[in-house]
Amino acid sequence: MDSLEYLDDLIREYLLFRGFHGTLKALEADIKGDRLAHLDAERLTQVLLAHARTLDYVALQDTWGYLDRHVFAALSGSAADTAQARKMETALFRYFIVCAMQQGKPARVVEFLSTIDLAASASDWMTWSAITYVKKPAATPPFDVYFTKMWFDLFATSLRNFLERAFAAMPLPRLLNFNVERIQRKSLELENSKLRESVEYWRSQRAVAAPAAAMPAAPAVHPDDEPYLVLEECTVAVDDDTPRARIAVSRDGEWIAAAGEGDLVAKFWPTSKLPTTSAVRVVGSAPVAELLWWDSKKLVVVFANALRVVHCETKAAQEVALPLNQVAAAAMVVPPLPAHPWAVAASVQGVCVVNVRTTEVSGHAALPSDHPASERILHVILTAAPARYAVVCSASRIYVFEAPTLKLIHALTAPFAPLGCFGLPDHAVALISSRGQVATLSCRSGVVDPLLSYSLPGFPTTLSTPRACCLVAPPSDGTSSSSSSAVAVPVSSGSVATLASTHSSDTTGNGSAAAAPGQLQPSHLLVADLIYLVPAGRLVQNLRNGHSAAGRGGGGGDSGASIRSGNTGTGSRTGSASDLVLIGSESVGAAAASSRTGGGGSFSRDGSLANGGGDDRVTCVAWGRNVVAQGLASGAVRVFKLMLV
Numbered sequence: 001m002d003s004l005e006y007l008d009d010l011i012r013e014y015l016l017f018r019g020f021h022g023t024l025k026a027l028e029a030d031i032k033g034d035r036l037a038h039l040d041a042e043r044l045t046q047v048l049l050a051h052a053r054t055l056d057y058v059a060l061q062d063t064w065g066y067l068d069r070h071v072f073a074a075l076s077g078s079a080a081d082t083a084q085a086r087k088m089e090t091a092l093f094r095y096f097i098v099c100a101m102q103q104g105k106p107a108r109v110v111e112f113l114s115t116i117d118l119a120a121s122a123s124d125w126m127t128w129s130a131i132t133y134v135k136k137p138a139a140t141p142p143f144d145v146y147f148t149k150m151w152f153d154l155f156a157t158s159l160r161n162f163l164e165r166a167f168a169a170m171p172l173p174r175l176l177n178f179n180v181e182r183i184q185r186k187s188l189e190l191e192n193s194k195l196r197e198s199v200e201y202w203r204s205q206r207a208v209a210a211p212a213a214a215m216p217a218a219p220a221v222h223p224d225d226e227p228y229l230v231l232e233e234c235t236v237a238v239d240d241d242t243p244r245a246r247i248a249v250s251r252d253g254e255w256i257a258a259a260g261e262g263d264l265v266a267k268f269w270p271t272s273k274l275p276t277t278s279a280v281r282v283v284g285s286a287p288v289a290e291l292l293w294w295d296s297k298k299l300v301v302v303f304a305n306a307l308r309v310v311h312c313e314t315k316a317a318q319e320v321a322l323p324l325n326q327v328a329a330a331a332m333v334v335p336p337l338p339a340h341p342w343a344v345a346a347s348v349q350g351v352c353v354v355n356v357r358t359t360e361v362s363g364h365a366a367l368p369s370d371h372p373a374s375e376r377i378l379h380v381i382l383t384a385a386p387a388r389y390a391v392v393c394s395a396s397r398i399y400v401f402e403a404p405t406l407k408l409i410h411a412l413t414a415p416f417a418p419l420g421c422f423g424l425p426d427h428a429v430a431l432i433s434s435r436g437q438v439a440t441l442s443c444r445s446g447v448v449d450p451l452l453s454y455s456l457p458g459f460p461t462t463l464s465t466p467r468a469c470c471l472v473a474p475p476s477d478g479t480s481s482s483s484s485s486a487v488a489v490p491v492s493s494g495s496v497a498t499l500a501s502t503h504s505s506d507t508t509g510n511g512s513a514a515a516a517p518g519q520l521q522p523s524h525l526l527v528a529d530l531i532y533l534v535p536a537g538r539l540v541q542n543l544r545n546g547h548s549a550a551g552r553g554g555g556g557g558d559s560g561a562s563i564r565s566g567n568t569g570t571g572s573r574t575g576s577a578s579d580l581v582l583i584g585s586e587s588v589g590a591a592a593a594s595s596r597t598g599g600g601g602s603f604s605r606d607g608s609l610a611n612g613g614g615d616d617r618v619t620c621v622a623w624g625r626n627v628v629a630q631g632l633a634s635g636a637v638r639v640f641k642l643m644l645v
Contacts, residue, residue, distance in 0.1 A: 245467065247637065255269070390403040410446035415439050419432050428441060469527050
């Protein structure tokens with residue numbers, strides 16, 4: 001029934017075109033008094049419950065009678081469906097009686113019962129006719145159970161589910177069927193596209209496995225499309241060769257945080273002092289699952305078993321133990337006025353919500369019982385502001401939760417294993433396949449809309465990590481084009497695969513033009529070294545083409561300054577610099593790069609490892625303001641500073 005409002009608009013337009021103004025007025029009046037609430041089960045449930053609370057039994061009987069004649073008749077007609085309809089009707093009017101007794105108006109109960117033939121009624125209304133004579137019905141059987149919150153919650157849920165099933169069983173008029181065939185055709189086309197992707201994927205895997213397989217050349221970009229000038233490029237060497245798996249840049253581009261695959265340590269640097277600077281280490285007791293930025297100075301490190309908030313300048317830390325084990329992904333939402341920022345973390349055990357300001361777990365929920373225990377969580381995405389949905393993705397499953405209550409809305413089969421994800425307006429999420437196919441999932445309906453799918457040309461076929469994608473909203477023309485310090489503000493403050501922080505357009509401070517309601521503002525998607533314009537799906541720049549305005553720096557360093565929390569139990573604890581164990585502080589420059597690469601490797605001017613010293617593949621990316629950071633398979637971190645041209 002998602003097309004109802006669209007069809008109403010089409011009919012209005014047609015009536016105006018034909019000059020049927022009287023018919024149009026009648027249509028508007030009927031729509032305004034629509035007793036079926038646009039066939040929305042949730043809205044209709046609230047209407048029925050509101051009639052009961054206001055003790056309007058006439059409207060209640062009238063609405064239910066209309067449903068009985070026009071909606072419930074579409075059910076199968078079996079004895080079970082008929083009994084279910086009568087059961088819902090009885091429960092609804094019992095709720096009306098409960099509301100009347102709670103409001104001290106037994107006369108309304110008497111008026112209602114006078115409209116019923118108690119002797120002929122199949123329900124036990126004869127028993128309920130005595131409720132007006134009971135002093136404390138809320139404590140007297142058999143009425144007491146109907147005064148409990150548990151009964152009301154179960155009844156409201158059952159009523160909404162029954163109405164949804166009845167609406168789904170209604171035969172659609174031909175006018176509403178026009179879109180079904182088109183969607184079915186597009187679905188078949190999308191399925192064929194997925195099958196072709198699968199064939200191409202296995203062909204590429206066979207080619208990669210061949211000893212003489214060559215890396216594909218970077219796709220060409222027209223010079224007129226390149227929106228950014230590379231002002232600076234440098235590579236920061238880290239004291240271990242573990243591939244970088246997590247990276248995040250603060251929203252103002254002043255700080256970079258990174259962690260290796262399976263590392264118990266997260267490290268962060270000020271970008272103003274790169275490439276030779278000291279790093280501060282945040283040490284945990286479990287691997288780092290995610291890196292998030294609350295604001296310009298506060299780093300949120302999500303370990304597999306805990307969440308820690310660290311102030312980059314004062315080194316003060318707060319930590320809370322998570323009710324989940326083996327957390328694999330997390331996302332964070334920062335309100336326009338960050339009074340109550342919260343994060344969502346997920347593992348195969350379930351999801352949980354953490355209030356980042358107070359470092360308290362405010363709720364958690366389990367994944368459906370049929371989720372494969374061996375299938376780890378790849379992404380957590382929060383839809384665009386206001387963040388109403390939290391989407392949890394694995395290789396084959398997608399779960400949509402209501403945020404921050406964590407009520408499960410949809411459990412879906414993924415159209416493909418999503419390599420990347422990012423949130424969209426109108427509570428939708430874009431999924432990126434390993435072949436660069438982008439599909440759009442509506443969180444409301446739980447449907448992948450084939451009409452909104454598109455492809456990213458020249459998508460890197462060798463990309464294998466889900467954190468090598470990041471989405472940013474570019475500034476509007478004429479606001480930041482002359483400033484190198486304000487280039488773009490990230491829609492997700494790091495990897496778009498798992499970081500979907502949502503910020504309202506009036507708080508980013510970049511002068512971005514607001515998108516029309518329901519439309520995605522043109523944004524830039526960074527995939528390894530490539531920048532795409534979405535949703536146009538056009539490649540606009542390759543950062544490695546060498547268009548830079550200044551010379552590039554050499555290898556950087558990594559310090560040993562570490563933050564280690566003394567809190568190993570549950571709950572939260574506020575720490576300070578005096579609580580932290582600092583291990584070393586000297587800057588490590590080219591010597592660290594040399595030792596890490598076995599003494600023979602060094603960093604070239606373009607940031608790549610020379611003399612066969614390391615792996616230059618991009619494993620994760622992040623974008624904050626005018627700074628792009630890339631984690632490399634060699635363990636190093638490459639940093640670009642950009643300017644909009």
